[in-house]
């Protein structure tokens with residue numbers, strides 16, 4: 160007889176994106192020429208400033224526990240970043256540094272959500288949102304757009320009930336790549352303040368936007384900063400996914416302190432080396448972000464040009480992130496089956512739309528290198544030719 164696992168463990172699914180990563184890695188290790196268009200990290204090398212800080216830290220031979228909520232140096236760098244990009248000055252007590260934006264979000268949910276509380280967010284959504292809300296004991300309330308892939312502010316507002324604790328917005332959005340516009344952000348910020356519910360902005364891609372676009376700034380519309388929760392990190396901005404450094408900034412010291420307690424009791428603190436490297440990346444030259452943006456924009460254009468050669472699919476031009484969300488339903492409305500077919504037949508890894516709350520779509524990343532993008536889409540096109548539409 161095996162020991163029963165918790166109900167919680169039985170209710171929480173795998174991360175489909177991490178699963179795809181693992182499968183693609185395993186196939187590659189077995190010698191298969193897999194092209195990975197399912198990933199969520201730029202191939203771009205780490206900024207030199209971060210690398211130098213890691214070497215310096217290693218040479219100091221002092222790799223120790225650090226303050227649980229983050230070093231004063233990194234908090235200051237985050238405050239400077241926030242002042243530059245959001246035009247608002249916060250204090251160190253308003254910042255919590257975590258092991259990635261993912262842990263930041265999880266800490267927020269643990270600190271804010273009671274059993275029965277609802278967290279409202281639009282579909283398509285980042286795959287982890289529903290599972291994280293459930294893990295925290297809350298109920299995910301998913302708002303599906305009535306038209307296209309983008310909800311409007313009223314659709315979100317309509318989904319709010321007396322049980323709603325937070326609205327969660329990711330802009331630009333993983334997986335669809337759209338930016339929620341100024342009017343949307345203004346309306347949601349004002350609504351959340353009026354209703355006294357949290358508005359969590361998952362801004363992890365806010366600087367990865369193209370064609371000269373800008374992500375609307377929620378702070379520009381806030382009157383009080385106690386319910387506006389800004390989440391960000393170095394993973395996507397500098398391609399430093401392996402550091403595992405993200406953060407929360409919020410004018411509500413009690414919330415930040417409560418999130419800090421969740422973190423202190425679970426991980427004690429972040430990696431000393433990673434915080435030093437993240438500090439250096441934030442304080443160092445920022446032209447690496449411009450370079451990354453330029454590479455990704457070029458990749459996006461290449462991807463769209465290749466996808467345009469495939470008949471019967473539909474894709475909206477992503478305004479940001481490094482994902483395109485493509486309607487492949489003509490070929491197979493079952494996105495899990497189609498993704499499995501493409502991995503098997505074309506050796507191309509993509510992520511099924513079902514995981515993001517939009518069946519019939521596949522998420523195709525453009526953060527791989529250009530050659531892989533071209534060959535990957537060509538292989539998909541060839542494999543689709545052998546498939547009878549369903």
Ligand SMILES: Cc1ncc(COP(=O)(O)O)c(C=O)c1O
Nearest residue numbers: 199259260261285333392394405
């Ligand atoms: C929308 C969104 N939020 C948060 C994260 C987590 O980022 P981090 O690596 O900082 O944990 C991701 C990563 O893919 C993401 O796509």
